[in-house]
Amino acid sequence: MESLPHIINGFSIALQPINLWYTFVGVFLGTIIGILPGIGPSATIALLIPITFGMDATPALIMMAGVFYGAKYGGSTTSILIRTPGEASSVMTSIDGYEMARKGRAGAALAVAAIGSFIAGTIGVIGLTVFALPLTAMALKFGPAEYFMLMLFAMTAVASLSGKSPAKGMLSTILGLMLATIGIDLQSGQPRYTMGIPEFQDGVGFIVVIVGLFALAEVFRGMEGLFQGTAPEQIRISGKLWLTREEWRRAVAPIWRGSLIGFVIGVLPGAGGTIASIMSYTTEKRLSKNPDEFGKGAIEGVAGPESANNSDTAGAMVPLLTLGIPGGGATAVMLGAFIMYGIQPGPLLFQNRPDLVWGLIDSMYIGNVMLLILNLPLIGLFVRLLYIPSGILYPLIVAISVIGIYAGNGSMLDLYVLLFFGVVGYVFDKVDIPVAPLVLSLVLGGMMEQSFRQAMTISGGSTAIFVGSGITVTLLVMSVISIALPFVLPRLKALARSEDAN
Amino acid sequence: MIADRVILVFILVLAAVYFYATAQVPSLEIGDPLGPKAFPRLLGIALLVTGAMLFGEIVRGRRDKAGPAEKAAPGEHGHLPMIAAVVAFTAVYLAVFEWLGYVLATAPYLLGLTAYFHRGKWVPNILISVLFSVLSYLLFTKVLDVSLARGMLPF
Numbered sequence: 339m340e341s342l343p344h345i346i347n348g349f350s351i352a353l354q355p356i357n358l359w360y361t362f363v364g365v366f367l368g369t370i371i372g373i374l375p376g377i378g379p380s381a382t383i384a385l386l387i388p389i390t391f392g393m394d395a396t397p398a399l400i401m402m403a404g405v406f407y408g409a410k411y412g413g414s415t416t417s418i419l420i421r422t423p424g425e426a427s428s429v430m431t432s433i434d435g436y437e438m439a440r441k442g443r444a445g446a447a448l449a450v451a452a453i454g455s456f457i458a459g460t461i462g463v464i465g466l467t468v469f470a471l472p473l474t475a476m477a478l479k480f481g482p483a484e485y486f487m488l489m490l491f492a493m494t495a496v497a498s499l500s501g502k503s504p505a506k507g508m509l510s511t512i513l514g515l516m517l518a519t520i521g522i523d524l525q526s527g528q529p530r531y532t533m534g535i536p537e538f539q540d541g542v543g544f545i546v547v548i549v550g551l552f553a554l555a556e557v558f559r560g561m562e563g564l565f566q567g568t569a570p571e572q573i574r575i576s577g578k579l580w581l582t583r584e585e586w587r588r589a590v591a592p593i594w595r596g597s598l599i600g601f602v603i604g605v606l607p608g609a610g611g612t613i614a615s616i617m618s619y620t621t622e623k624r625l626s627k628n629p630d631e632f633g634k635g636a637i638e639g640v641a642g643p644e645s646a647n648n649s650d651t652a653g654a655m656v657p658l659l660t661l662g663i664p665g666g667g668a669t670a671v672m673l674g675a676f677i678m679y680g681i682q683p684g685p686l687l688f689q690n691r692p693d694l695v696w697g698l699i700d701s702m703y704i705g706n707v708m709l710l711i712l713n714l715p716l717i718g719l720f721v722r723l724l725y726i727p728s729g730i731l732y733p734l735i736v737a738i739s740v741i742g743i744y745a746g747n748g749s750m751l752d753l754y755v756l757l758f759f760g761v762v763g764y765v766f767d768k769v770d771i772p773v774a775p776l777v778l779s780l781v782l783g784g785m786m787e788q789s790f791r792q793a794m795t796i797s798g799g800s801t802a803i804f805v806g807s808g809i810t811v812t813l814l815v816m817s818v819i820s821i822a823l824p825f826v827l828p829r830l831k832a833l834a835r836s837e838d839a840n
Numbered sequence: 841m842i843a844d845r846v847i848l849v850f851i852l853v854l855a856a857v858y859f860y861a862t863a864q865v866p867s868l869e870i871g872d873p874l875g876p877k878a879f880p881r882l883l884g885i886a887l888l889v890t891g892a893m894l895f896g897e898i899v900r901g902r903r904d905k906a907g908p909a910e911k912a913a914p915g916e917h918g919h920l921p922m923i924a925a926v927v928a929f930t931a932v933y934l935a936v937f938e939w940l941g942y943v944l945a946t947a948p949y950l951l952g953l954t955a956y957f958h959r960g961k962w963v964p965n966i967l968i969s970v971l972f973s974v975l976s977y978l979l980f981t982k983v984l985d986v987s988l989a990r991g992m993l994p995f
Contacts, residue, residue: 389984505893509851512887516858519883523865523876530865530876531858561926562919564957729958730968733950736930740937740946741976745986753934761927769843787879794874 341471348696352704357397357697364401365705368408369712373416373723376560376735379409380777381553383671384545385739387678388746395679396694400701402675406668407459407651407702410611411709414451414644415717418444419573420724427611427647430619434632434639439573441635449579450589450637451644452713458597458645459706462652465601466659466699473660474685480661482792483803487813488663489786493779495608495820496666501772504824510766514776517542518783525791537751544674544780546743550756551773552667553739555763557732564728575721579714581637589641592622596645603646604653607665608820610774611650615643652702659683659695663782667774670781677781844898851891859884926953941991947973 351357371382383402390398410427417423417432418439431451438447480488497507520531521541532538581589596618603614622642623632632639654669662684664670676683681691688695712720743756766773779786797803805811862884867875933949950969958965980986 389986503894503897505890505897506847508890508893509847509887512883512890515883516880516887519880526867526876528865528867528876530880531861558923558926561957562923565919565922727958729956730954730965732957733953734968734972736953737946737950737972737976740934741942741980741988744937744942744988745980748987748989750934750938753937754931757927757930757934760930764923769847771847790879791874794878799874 341467344471344692344696345467345700347692348698348700351396351693351697352400352700356394357400357701358704360397360401361404361701361705362708364404365408365411365709366404366712367401368405368410369412369709369720370723371405372409372412372414373720374726374731375416375422375728376556376732377553377738378556379406380668380671381549381556381739382409383668383675384548384552385742387545387675388742391678391746395681396697398679399672399675399681399694400698402672403655403698403702404705406672407648407705408709410459410648410651411452411455411713412720413647414455414640415448415713415720416724418447418451418640419575419721427615427650428644429612430615430643431640431647433619434634434636435644436573437633437635438637438640443585443635444573444575445579446581446585446637447640448575448717449581449714450585450641452710452717453581454589454593454596454641454645455648455713456706456710457593458600458647458649459652459709460703461597462601462604462649463699463702463706465649466652466656466702469605469656470660470695470699471688473656474688477661477685480685480809482789482796483806484809484813485663486786486789486793487804487810487817488661489782489789491813491817491820492607492657492663492665493775493782494817495606496778497608497775498820498824499608499613500610500666500774502770504821506769506771507775508821510771510773510775511779514779515783515786517547517776517780519787524784524788535751537749541784542755542780543746543752544671544777545746546752546755547759547780548671548674548777549739549743550759551763551766551777553735554756554760555767555773557735558760558764559767560728560732564732575718579717585637588637592618592638592642593645595621596642597649600646600649601653604650605656605665607657607663610654610666611647614646614650618642618646655699655702659687659699660685662687664778667777670778674781844894844901848891848894848898851887851894855884855887855891858887929953937991938989939991941993942988943973943977943993944991945989946976 352361367382368379371377371379382405386402386405390401413423413428414431414435417428418435421432421436423429423432435447435451438444493511497511498504499507501507501510518541520538522529522539529539599618599621600611600614603609603617604611619639619642622638623629626632626636626638654665658664658669658672662673662682664673673683681687681694739756740753743752746752763773793803794801797806805814858880862877862880865876865880867877929949929952933945937945947969950972951965954965954969955962977988980988
């Protein structure tokens with residue numbers, strides 16, 4: 339185990355009082371925003387970037403990671419008690435979780451969600467710990483062409499998996515890349531697409547775009563819900579916050595399977611927590627002896643998806659930290675945070691700043707323990723957040739977004755861009771254009787163009803370099819498959835069905 | 841769907857604008873074989889490909905459900921004027937933000953929104969609007985040392 343000394347050293351960083359404190363602040367914030375509607379981990383991390391500016395990088399990134407995985411814990415609470423997932427990835431939990439709550443087993447549902455999340459979160463971090471160094475060894479062989487193809491693969495996977503229509507996912511990706519080209523071109527020094535506005539020479543701030551797309555747009559959607567008067571009924575916590583022996587016996591296997599599914603899905607680009615939890619749910623339903631019980635309060639339907647959705651976050655940290663390439667919206671924001679601190683994640687970071695990387699990884703073990711405590715004995719306190727009327731909450735989220743963005747640069751233009759992207763996010767949602775691909779490609783766009791140009795310089799202008807190595811060819815094939823999948827899959831299914839019928 | 845056709849038109853217009861703007865970028869092409877225009881051109885082409893993909897989806901979608909027309913629920917768009925009003929109200933808030941200052945702009949903004957979305961509960965609405973504006977201002981300017989717009993306030 340060559341990583342062992344690093345792991346031990348990482349704990350000496352993560353256990354420093356300041357880092358423990360920011361781990362706590364991160365997971366605490368994560369739990370809160372997981373419970374509250376209207377603001378999710380992506381927007382929160384983006385808002386924390388300007389506010390934490392001037393802080394040390396290690397505690398700041400530890401805190402942002404805490405928000406990212408902490409939100410998954412909080413998301414399950416609202417799914418179970420009001421059938422309204424605080425986060426999209428908790429949708430599957432709301433099916434059987436809410437039914438359990440209606441049958442008076444809310445305590446058991448919350449307990450299994452918290453315990454499953456804890457086990458899965460910890461398994462996920464173990465996976466991250468184990469796979470980190472071997473993957474960085476591989477990533478060190480990557481040149482600009484390999485990096486370009488890797489980003490292409492991440493983008494095509496996110497584009498084709500994150501919405502109903504692959505064309506709209508692609509559209510979102512390309513809009514993000516185009517936004518990324520606004521500003522001064524780093525190699526030639528030429529300003530591009532600034533529309534004559536001097537402030538755009540530095541580019542469109544990705545923080546502003548993210549907060550607009552994720553927080554403001556969400557507030558507009560929520561206000562629409564208030565307007566239409568669709569307020570869900572809240573179930574009070576009933577029963578002890580623990581499992582009966584029978585429930586425990588039924589939950590163990592789904593937790594393990596969910597952890598595994600979640601981690602693998604998390605490492606792969608594109609899919610993310612929502613798909614991981616859906617896969618876990620269908621797996622459990624298929625394996626169950628009484629599949630009819632699913633949808634009527636089966637504990638397996640809470641344990642599996644909730645675990646999958648938590649180990650997914652640790653899995654998603656794997657490509658971010660080892661390759662420097664995020665596989666989805668929230669990790670793209672994390673990458674943005676790293677870059678704002680002048681830190682480029684990737685294989686070299688493991689060599690240059692092992693204290694930061696391993697301190698961050700080890701803080702996730704500690705954060706998961708904190709989350710277990712916050713979400714079991716203290717869940718009663720957090721549930722009170724649900725009593726905050728949305729009519730007050732949504733206006734406050736707008737004000738918080740305005741503070742966060744204005745605090746960054748003191749720029750009025752940023753605030754108007756914020757409002758613009760709030761409207762864009764709202765409209766995109768109405769016409770089924772996913773926003774995650776845009777965020778990913780906006781953050782990666784600059785790097786992608788640089789690696790494209792570097793590769794072309796190396797090859798003397800020949801595009802053959804993009805099929806010049808085994809790695810690039812493999813990534814190209816995977817990109818093509820991920821674009822083709824949404825077209826081919828329904829046909830294959832139809833074919834299989836017609837053969838079944840015969 | 842109508843929306844998809846609008847998106848298709850938007851894609852074509854955007855591609856045209858983007859190609860035009862790319863042509864306007866001055867480039868010297870010294871020591872940089874590709875220059876600042878090559879990657880954007882690729883993006884423009886990719887955008888057109890996306891348009892073709894979307895066109896394919898629209899055609900396929902129409903063929904698949906040639907039978908029953910999509911039902912449009914009546915009153916489905918009743919919320920649109922409300923959202924437009926919120927956006928306009930927010931734009932006004934931003935327009936006076938630096939002139940009035942954070943506290944004096946934010947408190948009435950919050951009060952206006954809560955008065956509509958949390959109707960009839962004047963006491964908590966006023967309390968929250970004022971307290972949030974003042975406390976968040978003090979937190980950021982005095983504790984976190986991040987400056988917010990002071991505007992007309994003397995401190």
